[in-house]
Structures are given as C-alpha cells and as structure tokens.
Amino acid sequence: MYHPRLKGSFYESGKHYAEILYKNGFRFPKVTEEKLRFGESCRTILTEFDPHVVKEIQGFSQGCHSSFEEVSSFLLSIGVFELDSQCSIFAVFNGKEMIVGRNYDMLLNLKKITESSLVCFEGKNKYVGHSDCFIGKVDGINQHGLFVGITSVPHEGIKPGLNFYFAVKYILENCCTVKEGVEVLKRFQSSVSNNYLLADTSGDMAVVEMTPHSYRVRTPANNYIHCTNHHEDISLCESWNWSKSKERFHTLDIRLRENANKMDLSIAQSIMSETKGHVCLNLKKHNFGTLFSVVANLNTLDINRAEGQPNRAKYIKDKRLISAVLKEEPNLKTKYN
Incomplete structure (x- = not known):
C-alpha cells in the first residue's frame, strides 16, 4: 500500500504525485476508444461538479506524460464497464x-x-x-x-x-x-x-x-x-x-x-x-x-x-x-x- 502525502494546489499536487509514479516506472495504461467516448460525454458534468479535481487531473496528466483526455476518461469509466469493488x-x-x-x-x-x-x-x-x-x-x-x-x-x-x-x-x-x-x-x-x-x-x-x-x-x-x-x-x-x-x-x-x-x-x-x-x-x-x-x-x-x-x-x-x-x-x- 502506498502512503502519499498530497498538499498545496490541486494542479501542482497532481503533477508532483504523477512525476513520482512515473520516475518509479508507472506508465499510463492504454484507454479504449469506448472509454474515451464515454469520458468525452462526462467531462462537462465533471467540470461543473468539481473544477478543482479537473485541475488535479490536468497536473497528473502532465506529470505522467499522458493526455488529459486519456486520464479523465480512464477515471470516469471505472465501475461503468467492468466488475467493481464489493465491501x-x-x-x-x-x-x-x-x-x-x-x-x-x-x-x-x-x-x-x-x-x-x-x-x-x-x-x-x-x-x-x-x-x-x-x-x-x-x-x-x-x-x-x-x-x-x-x-x-x-x-x-x-x-x-x-x-x-x-x-x-x-x-x-x-x-x-x-x-x-x-x-x-x-x-x-x-x-x-x-x-x-x-x-x-x-x-x-x-x-x-x-x-x-x-x-x-x-x-x-x-x-x-x-x-x-x-x-x-x-x-x-x-x-x-x-x-x-x-x-x-x-x-x-x-x-x-x-x-x-x-x-x-x-x-x-x-x-x-x-x-x-x-x-x-x-x-x-x-x-x-x-x-x-x-x-x-x-x-x-x-x-x-x-x-x-x-x-x-x-x-x-x-x-x-x-x-x-x-x-x-x-x-x-x-x-x-
């Protein structure tokens, strides 16, 4: 289990954490066309609900050398198309x-x-x-x-x-x-x-x-x-x-x-x-x-x-x-x- 400490602005925090992960070998996974389309249909909803997390995703995207579209679509699609947690x-x-x-x-x-x-x-x-x-x-x-x-x-x-x-x-x-x-x-x-x-x-x-x-x-x-x-x-x-x-x-x-x-x-x-x-x-x-x-x-x-x-x-x-x-x-x- 990782134990990150996130502080400061949303953008810089997202960027800093992604840079640490990238330095340690993390590479952002391939996002399917289906999930990219779904993410596109949800991004306006996300921006209206919480513009701060959009900044965090933008920072994370830059830090892990991926695109905002890929990262946001990946996150927005979790639980929609596949098995999810129980608990x-x-x-x-x-x-x-x-x-x-x-x-x-x-x-x-x-x-x-x-x-x-x-x-x-x-x-x-x-x-x-x-x-x-x-x-x-x-x-x-x-x-x-x-x-x-x-x-x-x-x-x-x-x-x-x-x-x-x-x-x-x-x-x-x-x-x-x-x-x-x-x-x-x-x-x-x-x-x-x-x-x-x-x-x-x-x-x-x-x-x-x-x-x-x-x-x-x-x-x-x-x-x-x-x-x-x-x-x-x-x-x-x-x-x-x-x-x-x-x-x-x-x-x-x-x-x-x-x-x-x-x-x-x-x-x-x-x-x-x-x-x-x-x-x-x-x-x-x-x-x-x-x-x-x-x-x-x-x-x-x-x-x-x-x-x-x-x-x-x-x-x-x-x-x-x-x-x-x-x-x-x-x-x-x-x-x-």
Whole structure:
C-alpha cells in the first residue's frame, strides 16, 4: 500500500504525485476508444461538479506524460464497464463516540496499488482517504470527523455521469457533517450504483442508496447502520451474490446489535476480522477478497488500518491526520491526546 502525502494546489499536487509514479516506472495504461467516448460525454458534468479535481487531473496528466483526455476518461469509466469493488461498512454511535468500520474487497492482485493518502489541499478540509486509484477516494475521514465510504451495487445500462471516486473526494474536502454530505449526493449525477455510508461526530449517520436513475436516504432504526452490496429494499440477483453480500449484511447486523452500546476500536476490529460470516472476505475461486480494513473513532480521529486481510494483518495506528490538524491548531492537543 502506498502512503502519499498530497498538499498545496490541486494542479501542482497532481503533477508532483504523477512525476513520482512515473520516475518509479508507472506508465499510463492504454484507454479504449469506448472509454474515451464515454469520458468525452462526462467531462462537462465533471467540470461543473468539481473544477478543482479537473485541475488535479490536468497536473497528473502532465506529470505522467499522458493526455488529459486519456486520464479523465480512464477515471470516469471505472465501475461503468467492468466488475467493481464489493465491501462492507458500518457506523455505530455508542452514546458518546462514533465508531466506523470498513473492509475494502477487490481483486487480490490489486493489493499492491492501494493507497492511503493524507490530503491537505489549499483551502480544503484535511483528510485521510483510501483508494485503489491515483485520483479519487473510496472512503475517508476528514478533520471534522466526517466519514464517508462506498460499496458497489449492480446497475444496468450506461449513462453519462460521475462515479463514486469524485463524490467521496468532494465530500471529504468540502463537508463537515452528514447533512452536508447528503446534500452533495442529492445533486450528484451518478453513472453507477452505490451505497454511500456517512457518519459524523454528533451521532448522525445515513446510507444513501444511489443508482444512475434514483436516490434514497436510509437512516438507522437503532444506534447503528451498515451496508454491503445491495440496496436494502431491492432483491439481489443470485448472479451478484457471489461476493456473499447478503451473508455479510446479516453477520454485521448480528454483531452490531450485540455490541453497539459498548462499541470501541477493539470490538470494531474483531467484527471486520470475522471470517465465518464473510465480513473478512477471501474468495480464492474469484481471486477476490479484502485488500485492507479501516476502523476509526471519529470523535478522537483515531484511525487503525490493516493492510491486508484483517484476520491476518495487524491493525496499525495512523496518526497522520491528527498530526496535520495539530500542526495548524496546536490548541487542540488535549483533545487528541
């Protein structure tokens, strides 16, 4: 797993990171004509939604000696034409603190390209975000204790729009609360189907179920909420349940119900390491499984990450976000110690 630190302007940060990758042998992959056409149909939507990320892509393109058209089309096409990530996520408010857990499940041979980035762009929220791609995020926690993460859901057809990478990144950089994040997703023109789980330090949490044609907010009936790879009120076709989405959802529900009021990082780690109920996924037949796991206390910004399957890999504390916040606001030292 890479651990980049991105700071400064969007353009210069994108360019600098691409230059590092290029120097270490990265060459931008060939983009098909189909994806180039799709990217062209989406670029205006991207510019209107987030002009800052356009600058970042322009910088990255220059740094890796590729074209803006190729890089943007590659990013915009992810999840539209091929198999995407699966994943399990939960949030629990134990009465005092918000605890979140997230397992990222994907093709096992992509483990080496996963990233955990500390992002400190000028004029934006600081955050730690995770991804399997050089621009955009699949989850993250920002300096205000706002968490957002996605799971993929099957969709039909191809419609111009934006994928989850851009939504998660934008929310982390610009929002402080669940309500603000939900408002962003209300106007988000999605090209794929996802669950977005959002949680903040106040105890607020929600799952936004999105498709290219619909939008629904699911709120918790108790003091916890979770999602896997289907929408709660829509039956899941058996051809998609190869990743054990129903089983993982059911296992999470049982464990969260039993432990919600006493939830802490240790319990969260044990839940995400669960193999019997497939929360920690290992499907060798499909070359598919959990690539990394993250648990966090949003109120204290404590982040623990296992880089690999959490039933085997050790959870390690990530103090980068706390250090970045304290560097700018040293008066908060007592809060995070």
